Amino acid sequence: MGTVGTSADEIAGERHQLINVAYRLLGSVSEAEDAVQDAYARWYGLPRSRQEEIRTPAAWLTTVTSRICLDLLGSARARRERYVGVWLPEPLPDRTEWSRAGGADPTGRADPADQIVLDESVTTAFLVVLDSMTPAERVAFVLHDVFRYPFTEIAGILGRTPAACKQLAASARRRVSVARAPVPTTGQADVVRQVKEAWETKDIAALVALLNPAAVMTADGGGLVGTVLRPVEGGARIAQYMVAIADRAPGLELLERSVSGVPGLVARRAGVVTTVASFDVSNGRVNRIWAVRNPEKLRPWAWEDYR
Incomplete structure (x- = not known):
């Protein structure tokens, strides 16, 4: 059966799924949006007769989107070499919470971040692991698992046999298994709250107690704002760095907010979001902090209005 009778609304309705796939493959809201737009442009560029030959437009769009993402992942190494500092995935806001606060985009423009389902596969910790995979591993793992x-x-997307794709997914799965299972968000929320309070009071001793001695903090400014270009290692050094930031940024406001589906912190100054921080927590201590400061990666947070 072809696409005869397939409405434009049905084709457009696939956008939600495609955005979700592309974001997990790329770790970037803007790049995911571009990849999906490109896939739709290719669909609408097909002659009507060719569209009618395609039995499942949704599968066709997923295949094309995934191939576009695969190409982008293949070129990512060169792009990362030009990136200033460490590259981190874009953090996602909880738009439901914003809606209640009245922080929707005043222009009424649909934000791709609205369409991304927040689950364990979009946490910063998970996306960082995905970023360590080869492009083929990442595509095989995300699409299958x-x-x-x-x-x-x-197999049709990667141009390999199903058996080879199964091996790629298994290799990727081993990388993921190295990471610990996420702590229940209630426990993480308590720790994040204590970090916030200690940071606000510039209590270095309290911060050190909340940080794993081997903790690592990674910041992403993209060369657009000032931040450390290398990870800060060690709980004591991180605590000192956090207090130094507070000293240099009077009026900095810290907010407890959902970041990519788990408890995190949002730093705001003069009403503008400047940093979104994600945490990896276990046994009541912070093991990793990922702080995104690149303003281009904070665009989904631009209309937040927490009062």
Whole structure:
């Protein structure tokens, strides 16, 4: 059966799924949006007769989007070499919470971040692990383990046999298994709250007690704002750095907010979000902090209005 009778609304309705796939493959809201737009442009560029030959437009759009993402991942190494400092995935806001606060985009423009389902596969910790994979591993793992696509379909995307794709996913799975299972958000929220309070009072001793001695803090400014270009290692050094930031930024406001689906902190100054921080917590201590300061990666947070 072809696409005869397939409405434009049905085709457009696939956008939600495609944005979710592309974000997990790329770790960037803007790049995910561009990849999906490109896939739709290719669909609408097909002659009507060719569209009618495609039995499942949704599968076609997923295949094309995934191939576009695969190409982007393949060129990411060169792009990362030009990136200033450490590259981190874009953090996602909880838009439901913002809606209650009246912080929707005043222009009425649909934000791609609105369409991304917040679950364990979009946490910063998980996306950082995904970023350590080869492009083929990442595509095979995300499509199969996260979205449950069969290896026969993935094989067509990667240009490999189903058996080879299964091996790629297994290799990726081993990388993921090294990471600890996420702590229940209630426990993480308590620790994040204590970090916030100690940071606000510039209590170095309290911060050191909340940080794993081997903790690592990574910041991403993209060369657009000032920040450390290398990870800060060690709980004591991180605590001193955090207090130094507070000293240099009077009026800095810290807010407890959901960041990519888990408790995190948002730093705001003069009403503008300047930093979004994610945490990896276990046994009541912080092991990792990922602080995104690159303003281009904070665009989904631009209309937040927490009062």
